[in-house]
Amino acid sequence: MTTSKATTSANTFGGIGGNLPRPDGTLKVRGEFAYSSDLWLEDMLWGATLRSPHVRARILGIDLTEAIAMPGVHAVLTHDDVPGEKHYGLDRRDQPVLAVDQVRYQGEAVAIVAADHPETARRAAKAIKVSYEPLPPVVDPAWALDPASPPIHPGGNVVRRQPVRTGVFLDGPGAPPADVVVVGEYEVGMQDQAFLGPESGLAVPAEDGGVDLYIATQWLHVDRDQLAPCLGLPPELVRLTLAGVGGAFGAREDLSMQVHACMLALRTGRPVKIVYDRQESFFGHVHRHPARMRYEHGADADGRLVYVKAEILLDGGAYCSSSLAVVGNAASLGAGPYEVPNIHIDAYGVYTNNPPCGAMRGFGAVQACFGYESQMDRLAAACGLSPVEIRIRNAVSEGSRIATGQLVDTPAPLAEMLAELAAMPMPDLPAERPGPDLRDLPGGVSQTTRGEGVRHGVGYAVGLKNICYSEGFDDYSTARVRVELLGGKPHVLVHTAAAEVGQGLVTVLAQIARTELGVANVTVAPADTRVGSAGSSSASRQSYMTGGAVRAACAAVRDRLAAHGPAESLTEILALTGPIEETREYRHRPTFPMDPFTGQGDSHTQLALCVHRAVVAVDVELGLVKTVELAAVQDVGRILNPIALEGQIHGASAQGLGLALMEEIQMEGGRVLNPSFTDYLIPTILDMPPMRLSILEHPDPHAPYGLRGAGEPATLSSTPAIVAAVRNATGLELPRVPIRPEHIALT
Amino acid sequence: MNDDEDLSAPVTMEMRLSVNGIGYPITVDTRETLLDTLRERLDLTGAKKGCDHGQCGACTVLVDGRRVTSCLTLTVALDDREITTVEGLADGSVPHPLQTAFVRHDALQCGYCTPGQLCSAVGMLAEARAGWPSIVTADGGSVDARLDEAEIRERMSGNLCRCGAYVNIVAAIAEVAR
Ligand code: FES
Ligand code: FES
Numbered sequence: 055m056t057t058s059k060a061t062t063s064a065n066t067f068g069g070i071g072g073n074l075p076r077p078d079g080t081l082k083v084r085g086e087f088a089y090s091s092d093l094w095l096e097d098m099l100w101g102a103t104l105r106s107p108h109v110r111a112r113i114l115g116i117d118l119t120e121a122i123a124m125p126g127v128h129a130v131l132t133h134d135d136v137p138g139e140k141h142y143g144l145d146r147r148d149q150p151v152l153a154v155d156q157v158r159y160q161g162e163a164v165a166i167v168a169a170d171h172p173e174t175a176r177r178a179a180k181a182i183k184v185s186y187e188p189l190p191p192v193v194d195p196a197w198a199l200d201p202a203s204p205p206i207h208p209g210g211n212v213v214r215r216q217p218v219r220t221g222v223f224l225d226g227p228g229a230p231p232a233d234v235v236v237v238g239e240y241e242v243g244m245q246d247q248a249f250l251g252p253e254s255g256l257a258v259p260a261e262d263g264g265v266d267l268y269i270a271t272q273w274l275h276v277d278r279d280q281l282a283p284c285l286g287l288p289p290e291l292v293r294l295t296l297a298g299v300g301g302a303f304g305a306r307e308d309l310s311m312q313v314h315a316c317m318l319a320l321r322t323g324r325p326v327k328i329v330y331d332r333q334e335s336f337f338g339h340v341h342r343h344p345a346r347m348r349y350e351h352g353a354d355a356d357g358r359l360v361y362v363k364a365e366i367l368l369d370g371g372a373y374c375s376s377s378l379a380v381v382g383n384a385a386s387l388g389a390g391p392y393e394v395p396n397i398h399i400d401a402y403g404v405y406t407n408n409p410p411c412g413a414m415r416g417f418g419a420v421q422a423c424f425g426y427e428s429q430m431d432r433l434a435a436a437c438g439l440s441p442v443e444i445r446i447r448n449a450v451s452e453g454s455r456i457a458t459g460q461l462v463d464t465p466a467p468l469a470e471m472l473a474e475l476a477a478m479p480m481p482d483l484p485a486e487r488p489g490p491d492l493r494d495l496p497g498g499v500s501q502t503t504r505g506e507g508v509r510h511g512v513g514y515a516v517g518l519k520n521i522c523y524s525e526g527f528d529d530y531s532t533a534r535v536r537v538e539l540l541g542g543k544p545h546v547l548v549h550t551a552a553a554e555v556g557q558g559l560v561t562v563l564a565q566i567a568r569t570e571l572g573v574a575n576v577t578v579a580p581a582d583t584r585v586g587s588a589g590s591s592s593a594s595r596q597s598y599m600t601g602g603a604v605r606a607a608c609a610a611v612r613d614r615l616a617a618h619g620p621a622e623s624l625t626e627i628l629a630l631t632g633p634i635e636e637t638r639e640y641r642h643r644p645t646f647p648m649d650p651f652t653g654q655g656d657s658h659t660q661l662a663l664c665v666h667r668a669v670v671a672v673d674v675e676l677g678l679v680k681t682v683e684l685a686a687v688q689d690v691g692r693i694l695n696p697i698a699l700e701g702q703i704h705g706a707s708a709q710g711l712g713l714a715l716m717e718e719i720q721m722e723g724g725r726v727l728n729p730s731f732t733d734y735l736i737p738t739i740l741d742m743p744p745m746r747l748s749i750l751e752h753p754d755p756h757a758p759y760g761l762r763g764a765g766e767p768a769t770l771s772s773t774p775a776i777v778a779a780v781r782n783a784t785g786l787e788l789p790r791v792p793i794r795p796e797h798i799a800l801t
Numbered sequence: 802m803n804d805d806e807d808l809s810a811p812v813t814m815e816m817r818l819s820v821n822g823i824g825y826p827i828t829v830d831t832r833e834t835l836l837d838t839l840r841e842r843l844d845l846t847g848a849k850k851g852c853d854h855g856q857c858g859a860c861t862v863l864v865d866g867r868r869v870t871s872c873l874t875l876t877v878a879l880d881d882r883e884i885t886t887v888e889g890l891a892d893g894s895v896p897h898p899l900q901t902a903f904v905r906h907d908a909l910q911c912g913y914c915t916p917g918q919l920c921s922a923v924g925m926l927a928e929a930r931a932g933w934p935s936i937v938t939a940d941g942g943s944v945d946a947r948l949d950e951a952e953i954r955e956r957m958s959g960n961l962c963r964c965g966a967y968v969n970i971v972a973a974i975a976e977v978a979r
Contacts, residue, residue: 073907075904075905075907076904078912079903079904079907079909079912080896082909082912082915083887083900083903083904083912083915084847084887084888084896084900085845085846085847085886085887085888085916086847087912088846089846089913091846091849091850094844248963249913250849250857250859250913250914250961250962250963250964251849251913252850298912300851300913301911301913301963301964302911303963329850331850331852331853332851332852332853332854332856493951493954493955498955499935556909556910556912556913557910558910697907698907700968700969701907701910701964701966701969704965704966704968705910705966706965707965708967730852730854731851731854731856731857732856736963738958738961739954739957739958739960739971740954740958742968744950744968745968
């Protein structure tokens with residue numbers, strides 16, 4: 055159920071604002087959409103990867119003899135065979151293509167094989183003999199902060215430390231006087247993106263000595279720019295085409311099998327396909343940074359914040375990946391969307407021998423949000439205010455400044471959103487002792503009681519997320535738009551390198567082209583590297599950035615058409631001119647680095663808000679939680695496609711629910727204990743409750759159509775709202791997510 | 802048993818596999834799963850491999866109209882059975898009502914779970930029509946196969962959707978169930 059104060063009216067021919075169906079939806083429901091794992095060439099080989107069983111070890115030797123001798127095996131490669139640069143990475147080139155002289159986490163790739171059958175490749179990989187000398191690992195991120203911990207990379211284990219200091223804290227750590235002080239320590243477990251379509255791709259050697267890679271990824275160009283140096287090839291000889299992507303959520307920002315497949319293809323002269331299975335997928339991509347946080351909030355007697363102090367420690371695991379940006383987000387957004395005169399935050403990212411952590415939906419902001427929102431509830435209780443009231447009292451609005459000193463110079467209607475959320479009707483709650491309908495009980499049909507121990511609770515939370523890339527990054531996207539007559543009718547072709555990962559971008563790009571050019575017939579070409587970079591399908595940025603680029607390219611086309619005078623119809627003009635094509639790059643307002651000592655600076659280009667209310671039923675004897683309803687209010691500036699937008703909010707809320715109640719990669723001494731869907735649980739259709747949505751449109755004048763990125767914000771507030779509801783039902787502190795049954799039942 | 806016999810050598814069998822109304826005479830390794838046969842041998846890549854362990858439902862197909870996870874089904878056991886995959890749901894160029902409803906309700910994002918969701922929903926609707934109770938409906942003592950949203954959730958809980966398109970999946974199925 056959705057209400058929206060939409061000002062947008064859908065135009066009649068499929069422009070922005072309408073519930074246009076996905077152009078790829080028909081193929082997807084017919085089973086004909088080609089995902090990367092579906093690709094096939096007659097003469098292709100299959101690749102497999104040998105991974106380290108050790109958390110940290112020196113490699114003493116690798117014996118390939120037996121593997122190479124196996125019938126059907128075409129190549130067995132190690133770091134010695136990497137043609138170019140032996141390391142890659144998004145921000146720091148610290149990750150080896152194949153382990154060189156040591157392994158730094160369990161599951162690190164050591165050698166690769168190509169064979170004529172996937173089973174042969176797998177068995178050959180097993181036949182490789184590696185002799186290791188295990189070393190004592192660093193798995194406690196707090197120890198990694200200690201300069202005495204053994205360095206995992208040269209330069210020590212602190213990847214980034216970002217302080218934020220405002221108000222009195224510019225002069226020192228002493229907190230100003232406050233009537234009420236609440237302190238809390240919180241922990242967030244390691245979440246996995248768990249996209250349903252595992253890592254896969256097909257590399258095809260080309261006659262010009264280059265390689266064509268068909269790949270499920272989030273950013274074709276940054277893959278290429280990491281691949282080409284490793285392959286020792288100029289970028290123009292490394293061509294990437296987006297294959298069907300079975301979900302992403304950040305896990306496809308880093309390379310996985312890309313270099314491996316290309317190396318094997320170039321070595322064997324045959325196409326090589328690599329597909330990870332579910333277990334390998336858990337080792338094949340980065341995860342969400344686990345966090346340990348200590349928060350101290352001081353307020354006056356009316357509940358108005360006087361200061362916030364926070365320490366946020368993020369475990370980046372063995373390689374840097376996106377840790378730099380994750381720390382930046384945690385620091386800059388660490389006080390939340392509140393007006394706070396004095397702020398003292400220290401955010402750290404560290405190297406450990408745990409699995410590498412990097413991008414997952416809402417990164418950095420998700421962890422901090424669990425901390426500051428848990429604190430706001432404590433503060434509300436201490437001040438005798440309701441959770442909604444304390445948040446409204448401290449809410450940012452247009453004209454406020456966030457922790458970095460950055461002015462909120464666009465609408466930020468947080469108080470309005472909270473009021474609207476609180477006014478939404480509550481779901482019909484089953485009675486405190488429900489009848490025989492087990493479906494209403496936590497645990498559902500596996501319930502062993504009649505609900506005697508069931509309590510209900512309600513919780514609220516808000517979240518603040520940056521949209522697009524921040525901290526001075528040159529963030530841009532490119533679009534090529536071509537208008538021509540096809541069969542006597544105007545037709546528009548939109549070509550970008552932006553990755554459709556399920557978010558519905560291809561739908562929205564076509565809608566934008568229709569709106570801008572008034573042409574109904576629009577095709578979005580497959581994404582590849584034959585057009586300029588579109589940047590990543592990350593940071594909720596593609597509608598904004600690639601949407602902005604398509605709009606700009608359409609405007610350039612329109613300018614050329616206008617030269618022919620308004621009297622002539624488009625068809626007449628095109629008949630005269632032939633095809634008209636324009637390519638444009640689009641950039642958002644520039645951002646700036648954070649000051650290394652005070653964290654001050656306009657580091658973000660756009661900020662987005664979401665608020666959630668959760669209603670839960672908790673069986674306090676069994677420790678089981680059922681989310682009865684989630685309600686959300688999000689401001690998106692401008693709705694481009696209502697149904698796709700709602701889907702993003704549903705999906706983001708579901709992943710936040712997973713983090714609150716079930717999802718965690720469990721580790722022991724750096725080893726992953728649960729790399730399967732039997733033991734790593736993600737929400738099912740039974741776990742995901744009905745949602746009530748209200749979507750606001752307060753335009754951001756700096757963004758195309760006034761839109762605000764919408765893919766992530768709901769991931770933030772969903773988790774703390776659900777936890778708050780469970781606390782409300784049980785009276786427990788619950789300082790850690792995910793909440794496990796023993797946190798409730800065994801207390 | 803002969804001592805010289807190589808126990809690791811594949812055992813194969815000739816059989817006729819019927820998929821979407823087409824008979825395929827094939828030789829199968831007795832260890833081969835239906836999912837691998839469909840995807841690797843018959844070029845029917847609609848059924849997806851999300852886990853290969855029966856945990857996600859992405860590989861769901863219909864065998865004689867009943868839903869099975871094809872990653873846990875051995876092909877060799879399916880002689881004379883009729884298999885329907887997502888590619889066989891449409892009636893020629895006319896899509897199955899569930900396919901239409903999934904598109905209209907945007908009951909998919911990445912779409913990787915969709916073939917499994919669709920086959921599962923087709924099987925589920927048939928089960929309900931045949932008066933099969935779910936665990937829950939049976940609990941009240943009477944078989945009430947009315948497919949309200951809670952009942953649809955209950956009966957579709959074997960199919961994961963990581964994109965979290967559940968709200969719209971329920972809506973799409975409810976529309977067809979009506
Ligand atoms: S692939 Fe068969 S259930 Fe997951
Ligand atoms: S649509 Fe992506 S997993 Fe369901």
